[in-house]
Amino acid sequence: MIATNPLEIIVIGAGLIGPRHAEHVKKHPVAHLFGIIDPNPAAAEIASNLDTDYFPSISDLVQFCKTNELNLPDGAIVCTPNHTHVVISAELASYGIHLLVEKPLSSTPEQLAAIRDYAESKNVKLLVGHHRRFNPFIVETKKNIDKVGQLIALQGSWALKKPEDYFIKGLWRTDAKTGGGSLLINLVHDVDVLQYLIGPIERVYAEVLDKQRDHYPNADEGAVLTLRFKNGCCGTFICSDNVTSPFNFESGTGENPLIPFHDQLEGVYRIFGSKGTLSVPDLNLYHQPLEKEPSWNCPVERTPLVDNRFETLFSNMPFDLQLDHFVDVIRGKQEPSCSANDGMAALLCIEAIIKSIDTGLPQLVKQVDDIKPDFSCLGLEKLKNGSA
Ligand SMILES: NC(=O)c1ccc[n+]([C@@H]2O[C@H](COP(=O)([O-])OP(=O)(O)OC[C@H]3O[C@@H](n4cnc5c(N)ncnc54)[C@H](O)[C@@H]3O)[C@@H](O)[C@H]2O)c1
DSSP, X not given: OOOOOOEEEXXXXXXXXXXXXXXXXXXXXXXXXXXXXXXXXXXXXXXXXXTSEEESSHHHHHHHHHXXXXXXXXXXXXXXXXXXXXHHHHXXXXXXXXXXXXXXXXXXXXXXXXXXXXXXXXXXXXXXXXXXXXXXXXXXXXXXXXXXXXXXXXXXXXEOXXXXXXXHHOGGGXXXXXXXXXXXXXXXXXXXXXXXXXXXXXXXXXXXXXXXXTTOTTSXXXXXXXXXXXXXXXXXXXXXXXXXXXXXXXXXXXXXXXXXXXXXXXXXXXXXXXSEEEEETTTEEEEXXXXXXXXXXXXXXXXXXXXXXXXXXXXXXXXXXXXXXXXXXXXXXSOOSSOHHHHHHHHHHHHHHHHHHHHSSOEEOOOGGGOOOOGXXXXXXXXXXXXX
16 A cells, blocks of 8 residues: 655644644544644744644745645644634735635625635635534435425524633724624625525525624624525525624534533524435434325424434534545545635625614525626735745
């Protein structure tokens, strides 16, 4: 058997999520953690605890590799504040380093189109970090969604309360200009999953929720939405990061170590169809006996889709599966399951939701193909002049 070298992966950003990615790289069978990049000197200790090298910047990494006659890493996982993703990704792409970029890939669709096209021009693979696509609860939902018959309606929520220190530790989260607010940070995940499961969203209407954190006037706390999908399915969705509630994806799936797991939670998403209703993450299918005409006179039965669902599902954590996929994408064995255009489709919905809030009117969601790239956002001039 021919042994293949491990893939070298660098993690950019050592805040809330970067070290979690780094832990997954460390325990991956064919990936190796090359180091951590973060300008905050406190990240040196995080790198040391992970037993890896620390670099304050991408230029420092490049210099280190030159000095030590090492190849640059094969791939990077970009885990920095939302508004920094594009410039950092462009610099990495300029060295041919493949990219897994946390969501949202950029703050605007025009910037997203620019990094998508630039990465392609450099033959750099680009995967967007909508890791819920790899969550076993979503994998099972996608596998079973046809059991509800024709998709008619959807009801969902992402509702919880963020603590104050979440904002104090990351001031970028307190301003929409730097990618803050629950729509850009959180709802974008649900929008991606719903489009992945149901299909493209065509029209949205949004009522913004009243603010309780008046000291952060520039970050939304959520909205109530109506959604119309292109296939005719319609939905309602509540997003709030400032209510007391377990009705959110993380509480129901236990996938985030910071958010306590509620093993009895049902109906975070309810997908209603002509023949049944699928409830997520409990993975119960509500249906009537096939031999009878469906009607309100007939009892609705509940059938669990997975036996021992927590044992089966917890053995497959989404970040590990996403990393397996990134490795395969780098090695050319798979195409990105969440491409730049998928990331763009989610971002375009968020843009339409924000416009609906601003205008008080329903909004059509723009098409990916209509977006013109804004290459000026990539900082390529600075890179050429060697001053990035
Ligand atoms: N997939 C998920 O479940 C998930 C969860 C949390 C966060 N995220 C996303 O991950 C990203 C990071 O979020 P976070 O909560 O970890 O943020 P954070 O503020 O906790 O951490 C960001 C880190 O990036 C560093 N940084 C800033 N500018 C940098 C630069 N130019 N180069 C290198 N490092 C830089 C900061 O010093 C900080 O340590 C965001 O895009 C967020 O939306 C995704």
